[in-house]
Amino acid sequence: MVFLGELLINLPLPVDIPIQEGCNTCVACITSCPTGAIVAPYVVDGRRCISYLTIELQGAIPEEFRPLMGNRIYGCDDCQLVCPINRQAPLTVETDFHIRPKLKQPDLLNLFAWSEAEFLKQTEGSAIRRIGHKRWLRNIAVALGNAPASETIIAALHARQDNGEVDEIVREHIDWALNAQQVRLADNELIVQQKARRKTERMVRIIEKGLPRDA
Numbered sequence: 001m002v003f004l005g006e007l008l009i010n011l012p013l014p015v016d017i018p019i020q021e022g023c024n025t026c027v028a029c030i031t032s033c034p035t036g037a038i039v040a041p042y043v044v045d046g047r048r049c050i051s052y053l054t055i056e057l058q059g060a061i062p063e064e065f066r067p068l069m070g071n072r073i074y075g076c077d078d079c080q081l082v083c084p085i086n087r088q089a090p091l092t093v094e095t096d097f098h099i100r101p102k103l104k105q106p107d108l109l110n111l112f113a114w115s116e117a118e119f120l121k122q123t124e125g126s127a128i129r130r131i132g133h134k135r136w137l138r139n140i141a142v143a144l145g146n147a148p149a150s151e152t153i154i155a156a157l158h159a160r161q162d163n164g165e166v167d168e169i170v171r172e173h174i175d176w177a178l179n180a181q182q183v184r185l186a187d188n189e190l191i192v193q194q195k196a197r198r199k200t201e202r203m204v205r206i207i208e209k210g211l212p213r214d215a
Contacts, residue, residue, distance in 0.1 A: 022085050029079035035068045038079060050076035054139045055131055060169050066142050066176060071108065073139040074128055100126070108147065109156050112140045116165055137166060138173045145177030149184035157181065 023041065030038045037048035046052045050072050053061050061069075080086055092098075102122060114122065116133040123129035128136075137160065144153050160166060161174050 026084060028082040028084065032078050032082045034070065034072075034076065034078060035065050054135075058135070060172060061138070061142060063176065066173075067146060067180075069142055070146055071143040073108070073111070073136070073143050074131070096125070103128075108140055108143055109153065112137065112144065112156055112160065133165065134167055134170050137170045141170065141173040141177045145173075145180035147181075149181055149187075151185075154178060154181050154185070 027041070030041070035048045035050060035053075037045050037050070039045050039048075048065065050065075050069055053065055053069065054072065054074055054076075100122075114133075114136075119133045119136055120129065131139075141157065141160070144157060147153055157174050157178050161171060161178075166174070
């Protein structure tokens, strides 16, 4: 994670030594970006970046990017994680940058159930807090829409749909997630039916094959 800032001072400071380019022929970040946001070496189309979509974008997330977001609900560090140079960087000892226990591999349904008061309490002192509760719900709705089909998820989405803490933008993302879940659930049922039919047909063939001998 990179934080950018600026200080305006009147003290003479030494000029930084330029960072040596070390990418060479590596394109790991380009090929690993879920939404294809790194369109060329050192060139990022911010409109496609999941960090922008989940943190900075205040409106609706374009539908073309929603399935590509997977379960990422606040930012995306895939390009940082695959970078060979970053692997050599030491981990910070500053605890403020460490993952909070309640946010380490959390259950999405639990996060989706947070009220605004609970969201503010759990994210106090964290950069996550600045996106606000509604964008938090918007992002999690997309992640739930991308999750494996589940009646429990569908029930949670329906419950949030009629909740007073959501606005029209959040509700639209919930509708999208419900549709995605229901399509996946129908596909799963079809697969189960196809497997059962193949099993039945196989059994019929076995029986028919044995009938002349056993008749």
